[in-house]
Amino acid sequence: MSIKLHDLITKVRESSTTSGVREIISEECVQIRNAFRKEDTKNRPRNISKLIYIDFLGFPTDFGQLECLKLIAHPSYVCKRIGYLGLSVLLTENEEVLFMSTNIIRTDLASENKFIVSLALSSLGNIGSVEMLRDLAPEVEKLLKSQTAYIRKKAALAAIRTIRFVPETVDRFVGRVKSLLSDKNHGVVLGGIQLLVEILKIEPKTISEFRKLVPGLLRMLKSLVDAGYAPEYDFEGVTDPFLQVHILKLLRILGQDSKKYSNQMIDLLTQVGTSSGMNKNVENCILYESVSTILTIESPNRLRVTAINTLSKFLTGKDNNMKYVALNTLLKGVNKDSKSLKRHRKVIVRCLRDKDISIRRRALDLVFGIMNKKNVKELTQELLDCLPKAEHDFRFDITAKVCTAIEKFSPDDQWQIDTLVQVLTIGGQYIRDDVIAIMTHVTGRNQELQYYASKKLYNSLLDDRYRNQKFIQVAAWVIGEFGDILLKKSIEENEPIDPSQIIDLCQIIITSSRNDDLTKYFILNTLIKLSTRIEGYDETIQEIIKPFMKHVNIEIQQRACEYFRLFEDKELLVFSFDRIPVKDENLETQKIEEIEENSNQNSNTNTKVQENSNNQLSPNNSNNQNKKKQEENELNLMGSNINISQNQTQESSSIENLLQLDFSNNNNQNVNKQTTNTQNQQSNQSTEDFLSDIFGTNNNPNRSVNNTQNIQNNNTQNVMDILGTGKGNGTGMGRGNGIGMGLGNGTGMGRGNGTGMGRGNGTGMGRGNGTGMGRGNVNTQKKNPSAIIYNQDGLKIQMNFKLVSVNGTPAAMIQSTFTNSTQTQMTNLLFQVAVPKHLQVQMAPPSSKIIPPNNNGKVTQTFRIIKKQNIKTKLTMMTRIQYKINGMPISKQQEVKNLPLIF
């Protein structure tokens, strides 16, 4: 006997334990299943209602999905209403079953009962999938012309979802907007405005057409502002604030970048800004929206000043909500009105200490927004002052802002170092990883600063060697790098520092169990650098390093071994740890631009490298290739250099082949990451390769010395890149090192060549026995889908997909591989791709225009697709392939659908 829903809820509520609830529910589910099996139509609405409740409690309800369809197909409104509710709650995940409802919804959309139409429209608007929306777009369009306002307003909202998910249907609705906006019913106008906003997002070109609506919108807004008491739309004395806000928002979009239309709005905006009070939330809504509009459109200065003043009233009030929105909006006015903002600096700074984290975050952004060279000292000090009291998460934000301020607005060099040391001291553990890069950047310029920085850091470390790890790392780097300057100048200033004191300090730090492994790497580097900077301490340093050759951490062990061996060839040692070259700003910017241009090309090279390693090329070959490529294009260094390291791996024992697997994965990743982080990776890889060459010396001196020299020139330039940016994401590398130890890791630590920076954004680290180990954030690699999109006349095109993010927008990185199975080679290859409007495609040139015959090699071409609008669909594209075979031109065009990538 089936119980009522009300009784079920009561029963569940009375049960005190979770196991009790589970029992009741499983019993009930059995009953419901049986009822479904027996086609118990009478109790179906009740059972579905129960299932909705059960779903709510978090129990599985998949078995009820088809029953929902049966309910919505029932002719009566009563059943339909429960059925549609079930549809929206139980079925959102299962698009296939949802799609089966398309035809029922179509029938309901044509129903004579307006409430049935409304049910169908609501569920289409709330849960409609891409296919459904595409199929039903004509019906929705028809309903926009319905006689009933009730249907029109719902149809307008369903239309929004339609164009949001299926942008190509936008043309269908463009022509309908105008009539919606002139509707008498506020609900319909509201829907029309929201539809228009969505259309403008998808089809920005239509803006010039829609700008003509501005006078009408202004009239409508004016009538609302001036209206007396309107019983239907009264909100605490304000007439329809929702509609007012939406009109203001639309005006903002239409008036932006158009002097002519902005001018039309000025009078009314002034009236809105001055006439309404500031006591109630409804009034503030409208004020706030009008201020945003004033700050966005081309408004005259006096209006902007009024707007900023309104916000400052919000800011000084007691209401925290108003404070929040004021801070949030002031940021928008920062660029153009920083003068009028200046007056409010005190209030803004005070908000940094507010109890509410939401407000503090906004205040932080705003403080940073109003920062310039003049006030940076003061404001940075404010930020540093609130650092110790801030929450854990917020501290990261503060230190990041302080670091950026140091880089961007620094008034003088010494201040930079002082502030950097200060932030390291109080918030070192919360600081971002590239702080060393900033330090190198700051100290790179002159000896005075290098001395100042190293002395300051050395002294504070001497005072308290239990500082945070980041502090010790930065200090270690600076002391190692400028140790000689520190000693020399300290003598000149008559406060000589004893070199043995420095080395003792290093020894204390490296042997202390308080310090983590990363710090120990840094100290090892400091020691080895000091050995080249200071005379006569080689043996002491060797003694310190020696125990670490047996350290449990393999990275420390390896470094210790490598460095120890390097003492045998002092000349090479000195060369390897020479001071990093001074950064030339002009060169760097130029370089970065170049790198950006070449980034796509590089990713191709990188892929090729993988193939090379698969084909087991001999080391000599790859070295030749290496040289050649370097001549061709310096920036391809990264790709070609990998050859060396990988081939060395192959020379070593088979154990290291395991590593190689790891690394090819890493490389793969890099191809994709590259777009965002090109120059960093380049620098990192070159750093590592540099070392791997040094290392090669032990195995085969002649060859490796050559290598070292080959790379030297390029390397110096790449080292400069490290200086500037140094946010390296790790790359993988592997090699055998003669001591019978092979390892690879993706820590991106600049080893050996005197930079010693980077961070442990670790990737997999394989070791002889095949255990995987990682440091930092181990990247879990998703399997990247691939598909063969073309296979005709001997030409095969395979695509590998990978989701990445470009400046925060999602993008797909697609690598297409062309192979030729015919007897003759294909020349003049041209591959083009077109994508729907909401996407954007960027293509790199192919690795070659000639595809060798008999599957004897591949041509690759990488391109990426960036989302311009946030619409989630299956990726489709149009491709055109042109090539010549035996001199005969061939051109094929095809649409590629069903790609295994939802994007």
Added chain:
Amino acid sequence: MIYFLLLANKQGKIRLSKWYQNFTKKQKTKLQKEVVSLCLSRSQRSCNFIEWNDYKIIYRRYASLYFMICCDTEDNELIGLEIIHHFVEILDKYFGSVCELDIIFNFQKAYNVLDEVIIDGKLQDSSKKSILRSVGTQDFLILNAPETGTLNL
């Protein structure tokens, strides 16, 4: 636009949840937990907005019930509060001084009201009266339908 709307009590129990973006069940549970615990941990004097990932949570407390909506960061936060209030006032008039129990036992009705206020995360009508009228008519239709006698939820 509103991505989802949640209604939870002071103990963090979800009483109503409506999703305007496709999420899997797993994601929903995770998001619910995260958002609710964020809102519950706020002190009463804090502002009603929380920045959360790339979104903004706007919440408002009515007696023991928390109403939360997740919006775009550039949306007008104050009107978000008004939308919540609009919905609450309609519920209040519809149930006659609404309380948590009304929503627990009549969740279908609450969903039905919500569908009249918001579709696809967008506000549908600014007139409480017109919304209450159409909900009233629907209930009337159901009461007088021939099937209702046998329906007996």
